[in-house]
Amino acid sequence: SQTIHQWPATLVQPVGSPLSLECTVEGTSNPNLYWYRQAAGRGLQLLFYSVGIGQISSEVPQNLSASRPQDRQFILSSKKLLLSDSGFYLCAWSRSGYEQYFGPGTRLTVT
Amino acid sequence: DAKTTQPTSMDCAEGRAANLPCNHSTISGNEYVYWYRQIHSQGPQYIIHGLKNNETNEMASLIITEDRKSSTLILPHATLRDTAVYYCIVRVWSVDNFNKFYFGSGTKLNVKP
Numbered sequence: 001s002q003t004i005h006q007w008p009a010t011l012v013q014p015v016g017s018p019l020s021l022e023c024t025v026e027g028t029s030n031p032n033l034y035w036y037r038q039a040a041g042r043g044l045q046l047l048f049y050s051v052g053i054g055q056i057s058s059e060v061p062q063n064l065s066a067s068r069p070q071d072r073q074f075i076l077s078s079k080k081l082l083l084s085d086s087g088f089y090l091c092a093w094s095r096s097g098y099e100q101y102f103g104p105g106t107r108l109t110v111t
Numbered sequence: 112d113a114k115t116t117q118p119t120s121m122d123c124a125e126g127r128a129a130n131l132p133c134n135h136s137t138i139s140g141n142e143y144v145y146w147y148r149q150i151h152s153q154g155p156q157y158i159i160h161g162l163k164n165n166e167t168n169e170m171a172s173l174i175i176t177e178d179r180k181s182s183t184l185i186l187p188h189a190t191l192r193d194t195a196v197y198y199c200i201v202r203v204w205s206v207d208n209f210n211k212f213y214f215g216s217g218t219k220l221n222v223k224p
Contacts (some may be wrong), residue, residue: 043217073124099145102154
């Protein structure tokens with residue numbers, strides 16, 4: 001069966017520091033991968049999606065970037081965090097055209 | 112942007128059916144309706160999806176109106192563990208043939224004993 005992992009589970013970082021969040025998927029190959037952000041009390045905002053290694057599409061301009069160095073690895077990064085980057089970051093995977101499955105999420109607090 | 116509108120919150124008595132409405136009046140002919148739920152501080156969980164026919168699985172039933180402009184998710188016998196935020200989503204195909212999901216604010220379902 002397929003499993004999706006995210007780490008770390010929680011993170012507290014100062015403004016201006018770098019960020020790296022990792023997501024890995026097990027049990028499937030060539031998945032579509034997604035990064036979402038959820039601000040407190042809000043719905044999910046799609047940030048990035050990827051159909052394959054090195055192929056990244058961005059939904060909204062922002063302070064973040066994404067990379068997919070391996071088929072089942074998706075990384076969310078920032079060079080300098082802003083206060084507004086705080087939130088709950090969720091990674092998801094899907095087979096093309098099917099439902100998405102979400103990871104447990106990373107709660108990021110920028111201080 | 113989300114293509115759906117849902118009530119902000121609803122209450123339901125434990126053991127009764129929970130009926131969660133969703134409006135998607137601008138849905139296109141090939142766009143599916145998906146339902147997810149999110150229990151506090153967890154990732155969203157897939158519930159059910161449909162195109163134009165009613166669907167049922169072990170978790171819920173999905174009723175889609177004939178004009179496809181609205182749908183209702185039915186939890187037949189709500190339990191306290193069904194307390195969550197329920198998202199109704201229209202799956203959108205992008206120009207690169209990639210399916211994307213746009214989540215709105217959802218409906219907070221409160222199941223009460």
